[in-house]
Amino acid sequence: MDLAKGEKIILENLYEELSKVVIGRQKEIKLLFTSLISKGHVLLEDLPGMGKTTLVKAFSKVLDCSFSRIQCTPDLLPSDVIGMSIFSPKSSEFSFRKGPIFTNILLVDEINRALPRTQSSLLEGMEEGQVSVEGQASLLERPFMVLATQNPIEMEGTFPLPEAQMDRFLMKIRMGYPTIEEEELMLKKVGDELPYDQLNSLFSPEAIVYMQSKAEQVFVHDSISSYIVALATETRRHPMFTVGVSPRATKALYKAVKSWALINQRDYVLPDDIKELVAPVWNHRVVLTPEASLSGMQSEKILADILAKAPIPEEVLEKAQ
Structure with a gap:
């Protein structure tokens, strides 16, 4: 290739x-x-x-x-x-x-x-x-x-x-x-x-x-970065988590969405990239409360709920493109 x-x-x-x-x-x-x-x-x-x-x-x-x-x-x-x-x-x-x-x-x-x-x-x-x-x-x-x-x-x-x-x-x-x-x-x-x-x-x-060097050059608008940080903050506030994601996890998602955009033949990141990768990048970095674990809750489900309740600002879609 x-x-x-x-x-x-x-x-x-x-x-x-x-x-x-x-x-x-x-x-x-x-x-x-x-x-x-x-x-x-x-x-x-x-x-x-x-x-x-x-x-x-x-x-x-x-x-x-x-x-x-x-x-x-x-x-x-x-x-x-x-x-x-x-x-x-x-x-x-x-x-x-x-x-x-x-x-x-x-x-x-x-x-x-x-x-x-x-x-x-x-x-x-x-x-x-x-x-x-x-x-x-x-x-x-x-x-x-x-x-x-x-x-x-x-x-x-x-x-x-x-x-x-x-x-x-x-x-x-x-x-x-x-x-x-x-x-x-x-x-x-x-x-x-x-x-x-x-x-x-x-x-x-x-x-x-x-390809790794090309991924580092993918454009991430400030509003996209703010969106990632806002999602991370919600994991730290969520009552079902005793531990939310760390700044290292925020950085990990930031890196991953740039590569995801690249292999989708884009040189910029979209909010949909974040939605696709939040679960695999963050699901092992959060800790459920004992009550949530006993009730059979999955971290992926809670992360999906956080995404659903955190609407994307319209400016993110406009400025990212």
Whole structure:
């Protein structure tokens, strides 16, 4: 894909290629791509067998980027993620052996089966694009993206992610069950074996870095920024939340909507972009009250109510265009 010609990013090519392995899931694919262009990381949460790992593996394949996978277990150590210094008897010196985090796309499978100290070993890399070992900082490759899968925390043998770790994920996406038609097509098309080897690469690391730089240039009018801040303020006042979104979450939404606009072939942000991304960007950054949790309330539903009750000023639509 030649971005120099018109600088158009055609999602249809991505959908078509991934359809060789992944049936449906166009919304999830678009959100993954948006996070990548935003230099963000994604947490995919759902029950086992819902296609989380399949989607991540197929997505990384079409990016033509280096890829590593970590299968999390309770005995996984931070050094298994970052790497360690190895003593060589020949040279009588220590040399650093890089861990799987030194890659473009890192799949952290079942992240909540790892102990909290191992989960936290990802923090520096996710936030700063580097890791520190024995006082020495080593830069990670660009682009760098963590795609983590998680089973619901009520399942046996899992450890809830610390709030600091959750906040490092740009988005949390719940897969959900496929439609009847999608599940039937899945059995007909990829029922026996997943043909990962048939996937063609569409984006090079250089192309992705270029798109990331283009996303930073997308125009956001002051009234759009004010709208984002107003929504964030409402989450902090809402009686169903004990904790509303932080300024980091406000900034995360700001970055994400710029990338969303870019992949929709616009160089400016619209209020509809915010409506599309509030739930995946903010749903894991708010904390429900005990009463709301016991009554079965979902953070996505409350965020939708906040959006519905916060009408967009007419000037936002006029000035954004």
